Amino acid sequence: MSLFILALMAWVVMIVFGLVPKGFTLTEMVFLYFVITILTISIFTILDVNLRWVPITRDVEGSFAVYICRFIYIPLLVLMAASVLRSHMKAKSRLALISIIILLLCGSDRVYLQFDLLEYAHWNEWISALMYGSFIVIIGWIARWFTGLGEGGRKIT
């Protein structure tokens, strides 16, 4: 059941991601996706394996559900948040959209807890929200740096 729910959630996020204007080129999106996923994996692994603050399930179905979240759900939502951060919308609208994205990320944590995919050993939802918020800000900075990179070198033609 957990795999079904997570796959469904990831699919909906993919649909939304496909529909909304991102304002990034393909090169920028691929780069940011790589960075977000690498950071997500590192954070999850440190919290689970090293610190044991958020132990993750070892059963097969749960593991695949967690992979879906690591490789699709979180990266795409954070990528959309980075796109909101560099958009020309009003500050209030941007804040509202970022808050919705953080809520969606925290909501997914609720789903993992519900299905026993992970447990909060030394963790809670507020820390989770803070972590996702900080993560989005860091990715926003990286996005700003990367999109502003010079065009030195040769384009592949």
Added chain:
Amino acid sequence: MKEIRYDQQFSANEWFILSAFVIGALLVILVPRRFDLKTSGVFLMCGVFFGFFFDHTLSVFPVSFYRINDTSEFETMDFISHVVYAPVSYFFFYLYDLFQIKIRNSLMYVLAWSFLSCGFERISEAVGVFHYENGYKILYSFEIYLIVQSLWLLLYWAIKLYGDRRF
């Protein structure tokens, strides 16, 4: 989860990773630049991403097929060992672009790189970077290299054709 520890000293695996990191970084810096900065960034990160992807799926759970470096925990040296993949992917794209390899010869190019990658992995295993478990063999990695590097070629063509398109 029980912690597994193979080694506690700064030994061959750490020296191998650091040497590979330095040599790889120097090569990337020294060769004439072939791509613009953003494309270079993507081609460098590509190797790191796929390294993370497989080393944190195949080597973690539900079944751990191999462990990396000295302990089952995630260490700084594990992170650096993933960064070592960056020059590998960069030169994969670099040489593909340099020699203007045609699509019909691309599978041969992937095959050659898969053998090369297996050789690199074999040395890594010998010095203690990888510790195979649960019946895992380097021959399984060969298939993974074939698939991953074919995906890299798809990425190359996607970036080449649509890299600058804004979505």
